[in-house]
Amino acid sequence: MIEDFEILRYITIGQYLPGRSIIHRLDPAVKLFNAMVLILTIAFLTSYASNLLALVWVLALVSISGIPMGYSLSGLRPAVWFIIALLVLELLFSPVRGTVIWQLGFLHVTSYSMRLTVTSLVRLIDFILLISVFTLTTRTNDVTRAMERLSKPLQYLKIPTRELALIMTIALRFVPTFAMEMERLMKAQASRGGGLTKASKWNAVAQARARLPLILPLFLIALRRAEDLVIAMESRGYVPNQERTMYRQYHLVTRDWLSAVLTMVICVGLVVV
Amino acid sequence: MKLTTKKIVVAAVLAAISILLGVTRLGYIPVPNVAGNATIMGVPVYIGAVLEGWPVGVILGFIFGLSSFLGATIPMFKDPLVSIVPRLLIGITPYLAYIAVRKKSEIVAYGVAGLVGSVSNTVFVVAAIILRGYFTFHQMLAVIPQAIAEATLSVILTIAVCAAWNRVQIGSSRSKISSLPD
Numbered sequence: 001m002i003e004d005f006e007i008l009r010y011i012t013i014g015q016y017l018p019g020r021s022i023i024h025r026l027d028p029a030v031k032l033f034n035a036m037v038l039i040l041t042i043a044f045l046t047s048y049a050s051n052l053l054a055l056v057w058v059l060a061l062v063s064i065s066g067i068p069m070g071y072s073l074s075g076l077r078p079a080v081w082f083i084i085a086l087l088v089l090e091l092l093f094s095p096v097r098g099t100v101i102w103q104l105g106f107l108h109v110t111s112y113s114m115r116l117t118v119t120s121l122v123r124l125i126d127f128i129l130l131i132s133v134f135t136l137t138t139r140t141n142d143v144t145r146a147m148e149r150l151s152k153p154l155q156y157l158k159i160p161t162r163e164l165a166l167i168m169t170i171a172l173r174f175v176p177t178f179a180m181e182m183e184r185l186m187k188a189q190a191s192r193g194g195g196l197t198k199a200s201k202w203n204a205v206a207q208a209r210a211r212l213p214l215i216l217p218l219f220l221i222a223l224r225r226a227e228d229l230v231i232a233m234e235s236r237g238y239v240p241n242q243e244r245t246m247y248r249q250y251h252l253v254t255r256d257w258l259s260a261v262l263t264m265v266i267c268v269g270l271v272v273v
Numbered sequence: 274m275k276l277t278t279k280k281i282v283v284a285a286v287l288a289a290i291s292i293l294l295g296v297t298r299l300g301y302i303p304v305p306n307v308a309g310n311a312t313i314m315g316v317p318v319y320i321g322a323v324l325e326g327w328p329v330g331v332i333l334g335f336i337f338g339l340s341s342f343l344g345a346t347i348p349m350f351k352d353p354l355v356s357i358v359p360r361l362l363i364g365i366t367p368y369l370a371y372i373a374v375r376k377k378s379e380i381v382a383y384g385v386a387g388l389v390g391s392v393s394n395t396v397f398v399v400a401a402i403i404l405r406g407y408f409t410f411h412q413m414l415a416v417i418p419q420a421i422a423e424a425t426l427s428v429i430l431t432i433a434v435c436a437a438w439n440r441v442q443i444g445s446s447r448s449k450i451s452s453l454p455d
Contacts, residue, residue, distance in 0.1 A: 043352055086347060093412060120348035120407070127351040131343055163276045167332060170285035171292060178286075178293050207302045208426055212433075214299070215313070219320065219434040222286040229282045240276050 017136045022255065023065040024137045028146035030256040034263040035134045041267040042126050048115065050273040051122045057266055058126045058133075065133050072132035073125075083124070091117040144168045145248070163240055170229070174222075181221050185214055276328065284329045287317035288336040295340050302422065311422040314341065315363060316430045319390035322368040323383060323435050330364020337363075349407040359397030366393040367431075380436060387431030391424040 018024075023031070042054050062069055076083070091114065092107045102109040135143070148165035155161055194213070291314050294300025300314040318337050322330030338360030342353055350356045367390035374382040399413050 039353065043354060083347065086349075089412075090407065116406070124348045124351045135343075160276050163281050164332060164335075167281055167285045167288060168336070170282065171288035171336065174286055174289035175292050175296075178289055179297070182293065182297070182299075208422070211299060211302065211313075212429070215294075215316075215430065216433050216437070218290060219317075219430075220437055222290055223283065223324075223434075223438055226279075226282045226286045229286075230279050233278050233282070238278060240278055240281060 015136065016139050017067055019066050019137065021064055021066045021137070022259075023061065023133065025255070026259055027250055027252055027256045028138050028142035029149045029250065030252065030260055031134060031138060032143070032146040032150055034259060035130055037263055037267055038130060039127060041270055042123055042130075045123075045270060046115070046119060047273065048118065050270050051119050051126075053273060054126055054270055055122050057270075058129050061133050062129050065137050067133060067136045069129075072129055072136070076128065083121075087117050087121060090120065140172055141169070141248075144172070145246070145250075149250070160241065162244070174225075177225075178218065178222060182214065182218055185217055189213060280325045280329050283325050284321055284332050287321045287329075287333055291315075291317040291333065291337050292340050295344050302426070311419045311426070313423065313426050313430065315360075315390060315394045315423075316387070316427055316434075318360075318364050319367040319387050319427060319431050320434050322364045322390070323371045323386045323431065324438065327365050327368040330368050331361055332364070334360040334362070334364040349402055349405070352405060354405055355398060355401045355407075359401045360394070362397055363390055363394045366390060379439070380432060383432045383435040384428045387427040387429075388424055390431070391427035392420070395420040395423065 026034075038054075038058075042051075045051050045054060062072070091109055093113075099111045100108055101111060101114060138146070144165045147168065148161055151159070151161040151164070194210075291300075294314050294317075300312055302311045302313070314337060318330055318333040321333040335357065338353075338357035341350060341360070342356040345351045345356060367386035370389035371382045371386040374385045395416065399416060402408055403410055403413060
């Protein structure tokens, strides 16, 4: 019963596993760049061979970074049956393309649907591992600064990248605060005999109705807090769209350049294969 | 595109809510169908677009897409072209709907913004899934019950939050001393 109200415990954003691996020590902006290039490349791979090689490289990165594999894949556990159902659906009901391998009535496995299913499973594992390698080896502050530094060229297109980074920082800072507010709201309503725990799990209408009295006050609390924060920021002299100095300075060293070149070479290799 | 401090902060708190609804699974309502859950994680995007304009909507759409990409456990949503790119657009459509209807009635405009936002989210994401070749158009028709649930909830939440925030009266007005006849 009481664990129904423990929201904070399940929030894993911003988790960081300290370590001394080369991946931990890479410059965060370079790390983010490498991760993005790899993810975009993997998203477009279609052949078996290239997907296999990508998986090998991702597994190598996981072992270099020293993060526990089981921990990064644990997020998949609740969704495992759902993923299997989707993959089976993809395997049996995709449009007939390529050669038919197996057929029973209207069910058919073609070389196309087989490849689609295998590659989407491999891609899912690749992405989950890559994202956890990046997020578990980088501090949240470094992540938002890295986004800001990488997106600097976009300023010439009048895209407010500094402000975007600030928005991310404030948002991540507020997630635990709002989680606490939410716990408070849930307890307040449960103590008056209402709340989420009363709704049956598969009754979508009841579930939706039970959420409304939680989510509405949450929005209003958030907007009220926003007004307070605006006053606090302005009274401390915050002016948007202006160059700011930073306490923490970053300098690229040889290993950063090497890692970027290596990632590019691997991506070109994957596309060629 | 100039952002004021207020726009920055409102975008940030709404993004925090979107992330929170995602990680606590409170933003998902189980609807029995192939795609699993109806999601109300898009609602902060529509509310941001209505309250602070389309730039805030686009930023929130990006953050919503990013958190959906990072947290996805479904193969097709672990694809930035499905989870992020379509979401950039869902901050613009509710804003356009809102300014188009605002002249007629403020409340109706909130509702239309929620509806247009939710429908465009479904349409753009489904289009991206079909274009990327995960499923065909006929298979994707199975998301219709979920899309209806999402649209209903978006309309209710967008109206309720925006009206409460802008202090627009809904229904019969409360009794006030000043409105009593002399």
